Amino acid sequence: xxxxxxxxxxxxxxxxxxxxxxxxxxxxxxxxxxxxxxxxxxxxxxxxxxxxxxxxxxxxxxxxxxxxxxxxxxxxxxxxxxxxxxxxxxxxxxxxxxxxxxxxxxxxxxxxxxxxxxxxxxxxxxxxxxxxxxxxxxxxxxxxxxxxxxxxxxxxxxxxxxxxxxxxxxxxxxxxxxxxxxxxxxxxxxxxxxxxxxxxxxxxxxxxxxxxxxxxxxxxxxxxxxxxxxxxxxxxxxxxxxxxxxxxxxxxxxxxxxxxxxxxxxxxxxxxxxxxxxxxxxxxxxxxxxxxxxxxxxxxxxxxxxxxxxxxxxxxxxxxxxxxxxxxxxxxxxxxxxxxxxxxxxxxxxxxxxxxxxxxxxxxxxxxxxxxxxxxxxxxxxxxxxxxxxxxxxxxxxxxxxxxxxxxxxxxxxxxxxxxxxxxxxxxxxxxxxxxxxxxxxxxxxxxxxxxxxxxxxxxxxxx
Numbered sequence: 001x002x003x004x005x006x007x008x009x010x011x012x013x014x015x016x017x018x019x020x021x022x023x024x025x026x027x028x029x030x031x032x033x034x035x036x037x038x039x040x041x042x043x044x045x046x047x048x049x050x051x052x053x054x055x056x057x058x059x060x061x062x063x064x065x066x067x068x069x070x071x072x073x074x075x076x077x078x079x080x081x082x083x084x085x086x087x088x089x090x091x092x093x094x095x096x097x098x099x100x101x102x103x104x105x106x107x108x109x110x111x112x113x114x115x116x117x118x119x120x121x122x123x124x125x126x127x128x129x130x131x132x133x134x135x136x137x138x139x140x141x142x143x144x145x146x147x148x149x150x151x152x153x154x155x156x157x158x159x160x161x162x163x164x165x166x167x168x169x170x171x172x173x174x175x176x177x178x179x180x181x182x183x184x185x186x187x188x189x190x191x192x193x194x195x196x197x198x199x200x201x202x203x204x205x206x207x208x209x210x211x212x213x214x215x216x217x218x219x220x221x222x223x224x225x226x227x228x229x230x231x232x233x234x235x236x237x238x239x240x241x242x243x244x245x246x247x248x249x250x251x252x253x254x255x256x257x258x259x260x261x262x263x264x265x266x267x268x269x270x271x272x273x274x275x276x277x278x279x280x281x282x283x284x285x286x287x288x289x290x291x292x293x294x295x296x297x298x299x300x301x302x303x304x305x306x307x308x309x310x311x312x313x314x315x316x317x318x319x320x321x322x323x324x325x326x327x328x329x330x331x332x333x334x335x336x337x338x339x340x341x342x343x344x345x346x347x348x349x350x351x352x353x354x355x356x357x358x359x360x361x362x363x364x365x366x367x368x369x370x371x372x373x374x375x376x377x378x379x380x381x382x383x384x385x386x387x388x389x390x391x392x393x394x395x396x397x398x399x400x401x402x403x404x405x406x407x408x409x410x411x412x413x414x415x416x417x418x419x420x421x422x423x424x425x426x427x428x429x430x431x432x433x434x435x436x437x438x439x440x441x442x443x444x445x446x447x448x449x450x451x452x453x454x455x456x457x458x459x460x461x462x463x464x
Contacts, residue, residue: 009090012068013048016092019060025049034075034085034093038140040341040387041083041425046073046093053098055171055179055210062208063177065092071453072175074204076116076146079138081342082423084150084203088457094208096145102126103211110216111168111185116145116209132216135160138419139325145209150421151201155324158244158377159251159283160217162419163200170199171211175449185213198444203421204455206448220283223251224293225317226310228300229275233257233360233372235303236276237353240376242299244349248292252281252321253377257360259334260327260371260384267330268323273307278376279324280310281317324373331371331384341385341398345409346418349379355412356381359405366397380418407432422459430460 016024025031026048035045052058065072071091078085087093100117107130114123121141123134136147138154146152148170153162160166169183182195199206230236233255240253255278256264262274278300282292289312297308311317323330332340347355356372363370363383374381383405385398406416406429416422416429431438441460445452452462 008068009047009070012065012070013092015064015068016048016050016061019064020050020057023051023053023057025051031093033078034073034095035087037078037080037083037085038342039081039083039423039425040339041086041423044086044088044090046071046087047090049075049093049095051095051098055099055173058094058096058173058208058210059177059179061092061094062173062175065453066176066451069451069453071456072204072208073455074145074149074208076143076149077119077140079140079142080146080150080423081420082417082425084421084423084455084458086424086457088424091453096143099210105130105132105216106185107132109185110218111213112216113211113213114144115211116143116148118144120144120147127216131219133219134166134214135217136163136166144212144214148200148209148212149203151419153375153378153380153419155252155254155281155321155375157375157380157419158253159249164197166215167196167200168213168215170196170209170213172199172207172209174207175451175454179210180207187215201421203423203458205445205459206454208454220289222284222286222289222312223317224282224289224310224312225320226280226282226293226296226308227272227320228278228280228297228305228308229273230278230300230306231275231304233276233356234353235305236278237356237376239278239296239300239303239305241349241352242303243296244377246295246299248296249284250280250292250296250377251283252279254279254324255372255374255376255381256324256327257372259369260331260373263330263334263371264323264327267333268319268326270319270323278305279320281321327371327373328384331386334369335386335388337390338386338388341387341402342382342420343385343402343405344380344382344418344420345406345414345416346378346380347409347412347414349376351412351414352376352379352381355408355414358408359383362401362404366401368394368398368401370398370401375418378418379414424457427459427461
């Protein structure tokens, strides 16, 4: 990995301490926390953490870090899954959690402007009385800035898209401390290069996000959630494919295998039938929601679906989806003293059943515990490998299975990650997926960040 300049972190941090009295922290506990996310990848602590309160703080901090060639690592809530916040080369972590203001809500235009530290649940609570909501739901109560940086999606993506589809414009601090705005507030534009799209998913390697303009949606008149069990995972996936092909505007359609269901029953106090299960949700008018539910119920029966249960009660829906979001913790609880190696891939939906079937056969042959969960409506699924980190043989088997999973997805014209991002955990897989296209990414990185200070070591390796 290229280090363009020898950094002088100590001098930089001393300078920052003088400028940001009370906002810069160097204690080991705080630094260790900010070098750790929820992934299984090795943590790397920064040398200092700056709790930024404004865009001016970010500009001044980045300008000083650039002067001393010191890495800058953005931090939201630490819920990322591929080592995104690890300070591989040390440096200064800029924590944006204090930048948590909702700056404007344009109700008539169905959009809003927020600072990066605003959390998704905070935003929806604020929007409740406007009749609008923000639909992207990655599970964790992540920061909006982090969700933009990792191109997050989640359970609602099959209907509402991902962060890529729901960000109108960004304010970004570049590596030289300059502020740019990537677009205006219009719903569409054909004006020049799409810098907004470039920054979404860049993981802080091209700049630090300080403001975000988001699309919003009207809260549906009616919402209905449902569960349906199937004889096999393949049957559940085929139901999903048929639902999408029939044009049903389903809002959520999530797969959990039998192991996952058993885990969430124990962890979340549910009593679901232990079998491959689809969790579904329908949005719209009362009539359309009823029609959609009935149509998918009939469709699922053609693939062996049974025990189709649906509810419109808010508390029951909340309990159901909270259990889905807590599935990783539930699976971790299946084995004491173990950790979750969480990963994801995404394939064309027509390849999904085959990819999951081959993966389950691989899991069985590897003698590993690895529940399968998925946002199957868009071909994205996850493995939660439950691994004893002190058993090196088991860790190696898990890593080998992970590599085979990604290679299998790539052979099916899929991607190494549908929503987790690259971080430093999947850099090699990105090279395998995109080949020479990564050289274009290097040129962009080198152009915008010639000193390689913006979250170095993430997304791509710079050639020596």
